[in-house]
Amino acid sequence: MNLHTAFSVSEEEIKDQPQQIAIRLEGVGVCYRVASERIATFKEYAIRLLQGKIMHRDFWALRSVSLTISTGEMIGIIGQNGAGKSTMLKLVARVLRPTEGRVVVRGKVAPLLEFGAGFHPDLTGRENVFLNGALLGFTREEMEEKFTRIVDFAELWDFIDVPMRNYSSGMWARLGFAVATDVEPDILLVDEVLSVGDESFQRKSFARMQEFRDRGATILFVSHSMDMIEAMCHRAAWINHGSLEAIGNADEVIQEYRRSQTS
């Protein structure tokens, strides 16, 4: 419940936000070309090619999605598994280029990716912090400035020059989280990651998200937890089978979504 109060937003707060557009999707579609059978080797491909048996099926993970998100907004994205929620985040993160339509993003985007995805076990914590920072697009000067803060947050000064293969999984996650969230992005993408980890870890990550929000970052939050979205987001978008089913006030969209699930 205290989560609720921490994140509930007053109307004035929304109005005070400068109504600048942070993200705009215009008739966006993403089409995966799915081979009817998975062909993973060149040998197979050559054989199939000779037999004339290569068949593709187009699969639209997203189709005709248009929406705008203002700077400083926190928007929840809901929908069933495989509806295209993560695909949408990938479009904003520039990982995928849309097959059709247009994506415009203003500002630095940071994905809250699975913590420590880029770590190498043979490198020390210190070396990994710099490597991971570079993966997120930072320069050395920027990382040197962040380094102390990151290690402070992770509380890992005693182990920072030890190869990470000797870290416990908890230490590994702590360092990954500290790096990933010290980025001060303009736009933060959160894809269900908060559901992993123990309770204190979750609380810490909520606090970080709140910090981002207060600083005026735009946040896209994908979750299956309607309570969390209701508590934290002004607006919600419901994606169903690749198209935008509804967008608007979080409570209303969630109600609509719930009705469709029960009937």
Add this chain to the structure above:
Amino acid sequence: MNKADQFSVYDSAQQRSTALEEIRAIFQYRYLVVQFIRRDLLTRYKRSVLGVAWTMLNPLGTMIILTIVFSRVFGANKEGYAAYVLSGLVAWNFFAQTTNAAIVHLVWGGSLLRRIYMPRTAFAVSATGTGLVNLVLSLVPLLLVMLVTGVPIRPTVFLIPVPMLFLAMFALGLGLLISTVAIYFADIAEMYQIVLTAWMYLSPVIYSYEILPEPYRSWIMRLNPMYYLLTSFRAPVYSGQVPDWSEVLIAGGISFVTLLVGWLVFTGKADEFAYRV
């Protein structure tokens, strides 16, 4: 802090030339390239006793074996064969390792590419950087062997950065080309190993191309780009000559065209990688 000025705007519809865009992106992410090179060097040497020395000992060992085999078994007692073979091996190893690493890193980096944006050429560019560091290190045993075996070291040795640059451009271009295909087919990396082995024996690495019988000799010269790259690498070091300018021009031309084609093909396909890897 004036945030509005720092806003970088990404617009998917703004399709400038992706090849040029990638050059800008790789420059912007140069620190990532440095970190990748650092990681490759550190992880390779950290857990071995002799560390960096392996870069130098590895071609030395092969050179000793080949010298014994060729001079004793085949009786080909070429003057300064040890230095000849070592200069070839050093250049060849750079080429083979760099192209391989470009493929392996991109396939390995697939899981990262599905999560965050980074210039996709960063993998091949950093593989070339790592290779260049190793190549410079292995010049040390090469010069030592030349000293010991009495092959004169001439001032032309300072021309070596030029053929090294050509080799790097060629390896980067080819690495980009093959890794583009390797994204789609997992067995390309395996096939490339076999190709590399055959290619090495078709190149004047461990033998001098003069020993080849005539029809083959001119075919290899005409069709094998590595012939020109190896010759222009050897000339200033082993032979102590200013390389023949026409061969340098051919080597440079081949390298430039390979890099250009590799870069264009790779960046043209790079947007599809996240759909595939």
